[in-house]
Amino acid sequence: MSLRELVVLGTSSAVPTRRRNHNGYLLLWDGEGFLFDPGEGTQRQMLHAGVSAHDLTWICVTHFHGDHCLGVPGVVQRIARDRVTHEVRAVFPAVGEAYWERLRHATSFGDTSVITPLPVAGESARLPAGPVALTARRLSHSIESYGYRLDEPAGRRMLPAELARRGVNGPAVGVLQRDGAVTLDDGSVVRLEDCSAPRPGQSAAFVMDTRLCDAVFALADGVDLLVIESTFLSEEAALAAEYGHLTAAQAGRVAAACGVRRLVLTHFSERYTFADEPRFTEEVRKAYDGDVVLARDLMRVPVPKRASR
Ligand SMILES: [Zn+2]
Numbered sequence: 001m002s003l004r005e006l007v008v009l010g011t012s013s014a015v016p017t018r019r020r021n022h023n024g025y026l027l028l029w030d031g032e033g034f035l036f037d038p039g040e041g042t043q044r045q046m047l048h049a050g051v052s053a054h055d056l057t058w059i060c061v062t063h064f065h066g067d068h069c070l071g072v073p074g075v076v077q078r079i080a081r082d083r084v085t086h087e088v089r090a091v092f093p094a095v096g097e098a099y100w101e102r103l104r105h106a107t108s109f110g111d112t113s114v115i116t117p118l119p120v121a122g123e124s125a126r127l128p129a130g131p132v133a134l135t136a137r138r139l140s141h142s143i144e145s146y147g148y149r150l151d152e153p154a155g156r157r158m159l160p161a162e163l164a165r166r167g168v169n170g171p172a173v174g175v176l177q178r179d180g181a182v183t184l185d186d187g188s189v190v191r192l193e194d195c196s197a198p199r200p201g202q203s204a205a206f207v208m209d210t211r212l213c214d215a216v217f218a219l220a221d222g223v224d225l226l227v228i229e230s231t232f233l234s235e236e237a238a239l240a241a242e243y244g245h246l247t248a249a250q251a252g253r254v255a256a257a258c259g260v261r262r263l264v265l266t267h268f269s270e271r272y273t274f275a276d277e278p279r280f281t282e283e284v285r286k287a288y289d290g291d292v293v294l295a296r297d298l299m300r301v302p303v304p305k306r307a308s309r
């Protein structure tokens with residue numbers, strides 16, 4: 001069974017609070033583990049969440065403010081200490097490479113050779129990530145910041161009743177899927193289109209520190225799962241604009257405009273407590289009537305199942 005699930009490791013912007021660790025998000029996707037923005041304390045949060053360094057295959061840093069990357073040294077050294085043998089690719093803004101290097105080699109430790117740095121530059125960059133495509137897009141923040149998006153390629157869903165009706169079974173099914181057609185023993189040809197239906201790929205986007213800009217909408221367009229910062233409520237819209245952040249109302253408008261299926265709000269300012277959560281939901285609801293999750297540390301949020309036909 002494929003597992004597609006977000007493990008929330010931390011949800012606080014700027015500074016950790018009693019209830020919220022610095023940022024940290026692990027998106028588990030069919031055996032890949034995309035660790036987004038490991039803030040301070042991520043290594044210990046992973047322990048609490050029941051995930052390990054062996055679950056990581058990507059580290060994606062949106063930008064080099066501390067709440068998004070101070071956990072890199074601990075995570076990197078844990079990858080080394082636990083003798084992770086598979087490749088772990090690290091994506092980050094190229095302009096911040098000096099910060100990456102410092103975090104990557106922050107202290108003395110028995111180093112590892114499995115981490116491959118992949119700095120990104122320009123408006124957008126596309127990175128092959130095994131079965132999915134990973135896209136980075138430049139956002140608008142006080143320093144250079146990138147959002148990320150995962151896309152599974154579209155495929156086809158086999159229709160067992162149609163296969164049975166045409167007498168396609170056993171290895172012939174594999175041939176049909178691989179070659180697009182199969183010739184049966186009686187000489188008849190069955191085409192893939194006859195026995196399958198289009199299956200749109202699933203997608204997820206991760207949008208951290210940014211003002212509202214075109215890249216936010218491009219990243220979120222039609223995704224099944226959108227994880228997005230909503231540092232402030234609208235009453236602090238001026239602060240949000242000044243520091244390059246989003247409000248919950250803006251996040252809701254993005255989700256509505258983009259047809260997002262499940263919206264996860266996070267990166268909350270330390271001025272808010274759990275008691276303020278209904279106010280975030282209320283702002284989102286002015287524009288968006290889909291599924292909303294207010295992230296809390298150690299939550300697990302499944303990527304919604306495919307919409308049935
Ligand atoms: Zn931040």
Ligand SMILES: [Zn+2]
Nearest residue numbers: 063065141209
């Ligand atoms: Zn920031």
